[in-house]
Amino acid sequence: MVQRVVPDVVVRRLTQYYYALRHCQERGVEVVSSQRLGEMLNVTAAQIRKDLSFFGGFGKQGIGYHVGSLLEHVQRILGLQQEWPVALVGLGNLGRALLQYPGFAQEGFQIVALFDTDPRKVGTTAGQLVIRDNNEIAQVLPAAGVRIAILALPPDEAQEVADRLIQAGVRALLNYAPITLKVPAGVWVRQMDPLLALQSMTYYLVRVTG
Amino acid sequence: MVQRVVPDVVVRRLTQYYYALRHCQERGVEVVSSQRLGEMLNVTAAQIRKDLSFFGGFGKQGIGYHVGSLLEHVQRILGLQQEWPVALVGLGNLGRALLQYPGFAQEGFQIVALFDTDPRKVGTTAGQLVIRDNNEIAQVLPAAGVRIAILALPPDEAQEVADRLIQAGVRALLNYAPITLKVPAGVWVRQMDPLLALQSMTYYLVRVTG
DNA sequence: CACTGTGAATTGGTTCACAGCC
DNA sequence: GGCTGTGAACCAATTCACAGTG
Numbered sequence: 001m002v003q004r005v006v007p008d009v010v011v012r013r014l015t016q017y018y019y020a021l022r023h024c025q026e027r028g029v030e031v032v033s034s035q036r037l038g039e040m041l042n043v044t045a046a047q048i049r050k051d052l053s054f055f056g057g058f059g060k061q062g063i064g065y066h067v068g069s070l071l072e073h074v075q076r077i078l079g080l081q082q083e084w085p086v087a088l089v090g091l092g093n094l095g096r097a098l099l100q101y102p103g104f105a106q107e108g109f110q111i112v113a114l115f116d117t118d119p120r121k122v123g124t125t126a127g128q129l130v131i132r133d134n135n136e137i138a139q140v141l142p143a144a145g146v147r148i149a150i151l152a153l154p155p156d157e158a159q160e161v162a163d164r165l166i167q168a169g170v171r172a173l174l175n176y177a178p179i180t181l182k183v184p185a186g187v188w189v190r191q192m193d194p195l196l197a198l199q200s201m202t203y204y205l206v207r208v209t210g
Numbered sequence: 211m212v213q214r215v216v217p218d219v220v221v222r223r224l225t226q227y228y229y230a231l232r233h234c235q236e237r238g239v240e241v242v243s244s245q246r247l248g249e250m251l252n253v254t255a256a257q258i259r260k261d262l263s264f265f266g267g268f269g270k271q272g273i274g275y276h277v278g279s280l281l282e283h284v285q286r287i288l289g290l291q292q293e294w295p296v297a298l299v300g301l302g303n304l305g306r307a308l309l310q311y312p313g314f315a316q317e318g319f320q321i322v323a324l325f326d327t328d329p330r331k332v333g334t335t336a337g338q339l340v341i342r343d344n345n346e347i348a349q350v351l352p353a354a355g356v357r358i359a360i361l362a363l364p365p366d367e368a369q370e371v372a373d374r375l376i377q378a379g380v381r382a383l384l385n386y387a388p389i390t391l392k393v394p395a396g397v398w399v400r401q402m403d404p405l406l407a408l409q410s411m412t413y414y415l416v417r418v419t420g
Numbered sequence: 421c422a423c424t425g426t427g428a429a430t431t432g433g434t435t436c437a438c439a440g441c442c
Numbered sequence: 443g444g445c446t447g448t449g450a451a452c453c454a455a456t457t458c459a460c461a462g463t464g
C-alpha cells in the first residue's frame with residue numbers, strides 16, 4: 001500500500017502502537033506479532049497490519065515485527081524524534097497542574113512559554129517561567145518556533161486566544177476549554193473535555209439491563 | 211427511524227448538541243435549525259438531523275427545533291436529569307486539580323469518595339472528603355451507589371484499581387492513566403491522555419507543506 | 421418558503437481470507 | 443507452521459436529495 005492519504009483514525013492508533021512498542025522494549029521483548037500487539041491494545045491483528053502497511057512493510061512473514069526497528073519507524077512517522085516547544089495559555093488550577101505534569105517533558109514536549117490575562121498573575125513565575133500577558137503571544141511564539149499550544153482557560157476566552165495563537169504560527173491546539181474552536185484548514189485541534197466523556201457514558205449507564 | 215442500536219459516535223455528538231443547545235438557551239434563542247446548530251459545532255446539518263432521528267422527530271418542518279424542548283429530550287436521553295455520584299482514585303497533582311474543578315459538580319457529577327494507596331495521604335482530607343485506602347473500595351462504593359470512577363494514578367496501578375472498581379459495581383471509567391484498560395462487556399472507558407493527543411498532531415506538523 | 425425526516429447513494433473503515441515468505 | 447501484506451468483501455457512517463409539512 002504505502003502512504004496514500006492516511007485516515008486520522010490510523011494516525012491516532014499509531015500513537016497507541018508507539019506506547020505498546022515501548023512497553024515491549026522496556027521488557028526486553030525483541031519481536032512482536034500483530035496478534036500480540038492487538039491483545040495489548042484491544043485491536044484486531046488485521047487492523048494493525050493494515051495500519052502499518054500504510055507506511056511500509058515493517059514486518060517479517062513467519063516472524064513478526066522487530067520491536068526496536070518498528071519503534072524507530074513509528075517514532076519518525078509521528079515526528080517524535082524531535083523536541084517540540086509548547087506554549088501553555090491559562091494558569092488556573094488546571095494550567096498549573098499541567099505545568100507540573102512531568103509527562104510532557106519526558107515525551108519531548110517542553111513547555112517554554114506561559115500566558116494569562118490576569119494582571120495578578122502576569123509577571124509572576126510558575127515552574128521557572130515568567131507568565132506573560134496574552135497580548136505578547138505574537139512577539140514571543142514565532143521567535144521561539146512554537147507550533148503547539150495548550151489551552152487551559154475559560155470557554156469565553158478560548159476562541160480569541162486560539163485566533164491569536166494561530167496568527168502567531170501555532171498549528172496544533174490541545175483544547176481543555178469546553179467549546180468547539182473554529183480554526184482554518186491546516187490547524188489541528190484535539191478536544192480534552194472530561195465532562196463530554198462522562199456524559200457520553202451516562203447514556204449507557206441508564207440503559208444497562210440487569 | 212427511532213431507536214435501533216445507536217452508534218457510539220452519535221452518542222458522543224449528542225453531548226455536543228447538549229452544550230450547544232444550552233448555549234442557545236442562555237442567549238434566549240428559542241428555536242434553532244439543524245443548519246445553525248451545525249455551524250456552531252462544525253457538523254453538517256444532515257448529520258444532526260440524522261443523529262436526532264435515532265431518538266425521535268423533535269423538530270418541526272419549516273421551523274426547526276424548539277431549544278427548550280429538545281434540550282430536555284437530549285438531557286433525558288443522556289441520563290442527565292439525575293445526579294451521578296463519582297469516585298476519584300489517585301490524589302496526586304492531577305487528582306487534586308480534578309477535585310478542585312467545579313465543572314463536575316455543576317454538571318451533576320458529585321465526587322463522593324476519594325481513594326489512594328499512599329499511607330501519608332490516607333486518612334487526610336481533601337476538599338471536605340477523607341481519603342481512604344484503595345482496599346476500602348469494595349466496602350464504600352456499593353453503599354454509595356457509585357457507578358462512575360475517575361482514575362488519576364500511575365499506569366502500573368491502573369488496571370488493578372480498575373478491576374476492583376468494577377468488582378464494586380463501577381461501570382464507567384474516566385481514565386487518565388496512559389494505559390489500555392481491559393474491561394468486561396458492560397463497562398465503558400473513556401481515555402483522557404493529553405500525550406496521545408499531542409503525538410497524533412505532530413504527525414501532521416511534520417507534513418505541513420508551506 | 422424554510423426546514424425536517426429519511427430512504428438511497430456514497431464514502432470510509434474494518435475484517436476476511438489467502439498467497440507468499442521465513 | 444507461523445505470520446505478514448493486501449485485495450476483496452463486508453459493514454458502518456456520512457452525505458445527498460427530496461418528499462412532506464407547518
